[in-house]
Amino acid sequence: MKASRAAARRTSLTVAVVCAAALASGCSGSGSPSASPTGSPPGSTARAAPAAADSLQDDYQRVIKDVLPSVVQIQASSDLGSGVVYDDQGHIVTNAHVVGDDKTFKVTTASSTEALTAELVYAYPEQDLAVIKLTKRPDGLKAARFGDSAKVAVGQITLAMGSPLGLSSSVTQGIVSATGRTVSESRSGGGTGATIANMVQTSAAINPGNSGGALVNLSGEVIGIPTLAATDPGLGNSSAPGIGFAIPASMAKTVADQVIKVGKVTDSGRAALGITGRSVLDDGYKPAGVAVVTVTNGGGARKAGLEPGDIITRLGTTDVPTMQSLSEALAEKRPGDKVTLTYLRDGAERKAEVTLTEI
Incomplete structure (x- = not known):
């Protein structure tokens, strides 16, 4: 009796695996193939399973062959990461x-072990993006195709390409698991401290060295620049498996186009209050707001009457008990937006309408 039950379990498992591989619904609850609605002969579903797997594998290999030559390894004095060839220059x-x-920097392409030299064109820490340029363009250099971030959707298959842990030309796979994330980088973790909006969340493994590489869809388009993995405070701020973030391709294009054309970012599209500030705590040692340290001439805060010493507690309807939360709230806004700012002055709550300026 025990042997019969084990055999039944093995048979059921085999049928389930075949059905899942074929993405088919033609399996009955008893473990027997159901009749095909189109009258296909028995066994056609099983034959379709390896065909579907082969087709997906072919897609992966085609994209990797097409895009990987455009992903490079970058060696800086204190860091090693990845980059994406942006143009034929x-x-x-x-x-x-x-x-x-x-x-x-020293740059190594996927097709050669010879290190090339590159120079910095411009770094934009506010969005954690930078553009460098090879001093000598090698033959066969191929620019990647950047996609439209507005078309990125949850569930799309993604491939992350780069040099994780120094392993050049490595590829991991996953899906887009969320879009529109606003994420703040930690300076202590090697980031710039930037708060970045509209990031693409992916389950493709993002490890040290993947930063600056390519997150690619099955059309062979770069849809994001992998930047960081989520960390879990409960695990000592170690990386949380399966949760990584990439800067959207459209933002990367916006920054790169301006840098290449004029040598810097002239239109960030990022909103600012026009202050410097610091987080403050209440009597219970809990975050209570952002104390204004300085107010920038010509900024929205100064025009609205804010002064050093004021404590900002809310931006619109969003509580901002820390500088990070204020940065995240601003990341959702655009220059020129009008917001109601709630703040404390000498213990009394006040409100002011502020027209946001640009970083």
Whole structure:
């Protein structure tokens, strides 16, 4: 009796695996193939299973063959990361935290072990993006195709390409698990401290060294620049498996186009209050708001009457007990937006309408 039950379990498992591989619904609850609605002969579903797997594998290999030559390894003095060839002039897009304070870099392409030299064009830590340029353009250099971030959807298959842990030309796979995330980087974790809006969340493994590489869809388009993995405070701030974030491709294009054209970012599209501030605690040692340290001339806060010493507690309807929460709230806004700012002055609550300026 025990052997019969084990055999039944093995038979049921085999049928379930075949059905899942074929993405088919033609399996009955008893473990027997159901009749095909189109009158297909018995066994046609089983034959379709390896065909579907082969087709998906072919898609993966086609995309990797097409895009991987456009992903490079970047060696800075204190960091190693990845980059994406942006055009046929040798410009490469990467993360600002990969380049750090360096001005020159060693770059290795997927098709060669010879290190090339590149120079910094411009770093934009506010969005954790940077552009470097090869001093000598090698033959066969291929620019990647950047996709439209507005078309990125949850459930799309993604491939992350880069040099995780120094392993050049590595590829991991997953899906887009969320869009529109606003994420703040930690300076202590090697980031720039930037708060970045509209990030793409992916289950593809993002490890140290993947930063600045390519998150790619099955159409062979770069849809994001992998930047960081989520951390779990409960595990000592170690990486949380299966949760990584990428800067949307459209933002990378916006920054790169301006840098290549004029040498810097002239239109960030990022909103600002026009202050410097610091988080403050209440009597119970809990975050209570953002104390204004300085007010920028010409900024929205100064025009609205804010002064050093004021404590900002709410932006619109969003409570902002810390500088990070204020940065995240501002990341959702655009320059020119009008917001109601709630703040404390000498213990009394006040409100002011502020027109946001640009970083």
